[in-house]
Amino acid sequence: MHRAGTRYGRYGLAAWAVILLCRLDAWRFLLLEFDEVTLDANLQRRAVLPFADPRVKRLESLLLHSTGEDKFNFTCGVVDEGIGDAEVTLQWEADVDRAKKPPGGRGRRPKPKSVEVLFTSPLRDSGLPRPRKHLLLAIPRPSQLERLLPRVAQMGVGHLILCGASKVDANYFRSHVMELQYLRKFLGLGLAGAEDPMMPKITVEADLQELLEGKRLQQIIPGAVSRVVAHPTPLSDGALFFTLSPDSSPTTQVLMAIGPEAGWEESELEMFAAADFHAVSLGPRVLRSEVATVAALALAEQMLIQPALR
Template sequence: MNLILVFSEEMDADGRVRLMDERALHIRKVLRGTVGQKLRIGLLNGPLGTGTVEEVSQEAVSLSCVWEERIPERPGVDLLLAMPRPKVLKRLWAQFAALGVGRIVLANAEKVERFYFDTHIIRPEFYKARLIEGLQQARDTFLPEVSVVKQLKPLIEDDLNSVFPKVGKRMVADPSGTQNIFQCLESGGEKVPDSGKRVLLAVGPEGGWTPYELEMFRSNGFEVFGMGSRILRTDTACVGLLSLLAEGLRKPV
């Protein structure tokens, strides 16, 4: 936990927060918090800041919060993911937040098992805690927005602009792609990081997109790219692709 995330409803009128959950335990046991110690904190969907420890007990840890004026930018990558196996998705939630995804849409596809959508893994009360875990690891404050869409065709052909607003580059990963992710980012003559627009990455099921689905993506402005001939599991592919995308979008120092 590299950042203590707090929620606006936890703070009193004087900017103090009293923690009584795993965050307090982390401060006591891992950070060995003492009165007067300053800790890195963040306000969920808001700025970073500094928390000064005012009280440490077995029941709670109290912090006095001071916030920076600047709010970090929301991650510029959105993810359209064919619904993976629930046990795989369970592992991925924290990684999505840690790697910097602004919006996640879980969608159906031809090679997705329908019963996957019955899992509790896609309930907000389950995934929110995992997303927060990822944010605290990466020192970020913006909680990814999550939605579930059970029909891919209407999403791509009718609702894409409303579900994913301000997207400047649409990319779909598939082993058939002849260009790599960096070539895909640079194609079209517009450098995405300088455009002020977002990147939408579509990742298919472990069985892959069907030819019909790939053609539907192409017809709606998606560029196909690949990572080589290896067929990867969904969790491996997502982590690898998001890491490469973050590098491709990183602005020069």
Template sequence: MRGRTMPAAPRKHLLLATPRPQQLERMLPQVAQMGVATLLLCGASKVDPKYFRSHILQMPFLNRCLAKGLAAARDTTMPKVVVQPNLQELLSQLDHLLPRDQALRLVGHPSGAQLLELSPGEARTQGRREVLVAVGPEAGWSEDEPSELDMLSSAGFQTMSLGQRILRSDVATTTLLALAEQMLPT
């Protein structure tokens, strides 16, 4: 790779409610290609628990899928991967994995703030140099008791709207990661 520099270390992190295994297999290379430092795969009330028994969630398979995306991006930095079927348990560990003062935490939801309300300067002025985005399951985060949106909010996540349309997980993930890249301070 003469004359080409390696991509900078990723400063984006993704908390993803685990989609159907086939969809996850398609998404993993895209996630790696977008440049993610940490991939947190979790359960949610609308995530089928059977997904966590799939071979796709075994580390060797996850790493192979992620490596495909890294190769396309000409990168070698493998994301740290955490698989936790229980969202509440993952959120209780989140401050240890990625402290609140380190990353701006955003969750995609139609009722959230518009992009212009979450300016790049906001992340800088709060002293945060990284972004963690949370993407819910295909049917969205639960708003029933206990509300997953409330749990995410209690964990420091701000809602961010991508518009009123309901988006598939893969579309929301790619879009939020691209927007997160633009929000990062240089």
């Protein structure tokens, strides 16, 4: 067996993982909301974003370390509209001396005030299929939800249902993170990573019982859906994920329910069972919401791609 330090360099495999994550931020893709885009006199789509915007900040190393360039060719998207080629131009304050170095060669270099995005081609379809997997997520702590939403969007979900549960603090619903504009912002960061302009549909349901016992869930996600609820149990006590094989019809969808980090209550699992959810296990360990959600969505995708796999 190779030692990590010899095969992967001085700092081992972990260093390469960090490098890979950093490379993700170098993707030349910006995703704009529909109301951020205007048409100029030439009927070209145009937008201006503050340089402090998180979508721009994640590209800072690319924009400011490219041998003094001010213009860049990007692929940009408009939410729920499509993607297109665009020219991204840095805009500076008039009195900024960009060549001037900070005193002693240290400190912060000047930064642009904004970036202008000018689409140079018509919008087109991204070519990505609409996700056929959906997520019902018991709301984690707001700080966790901020980290989780980009990963959910990058994995691809058609509908995101944020719900309450016995172990979910009711105060979470009053957090600013639960406002639609913030949910869309964090989801948008993940969509940009996947170069996908299609925003998941978002539904917030504080009352889990009302969601499961009435017709509300069928109204939110109509049609044939394989419903699956994940809960930490020993594998000997719970179904293995791939023992559940959905119908191979192209209309098949999967709705994955992920509970709080401590798991669902027994009474909640009974409600899921009554609502035709199949219980599955990701193993006996208690998993953080970020880990359980990404793992379950990856397996749900595999169920759709390879329905006969067991």
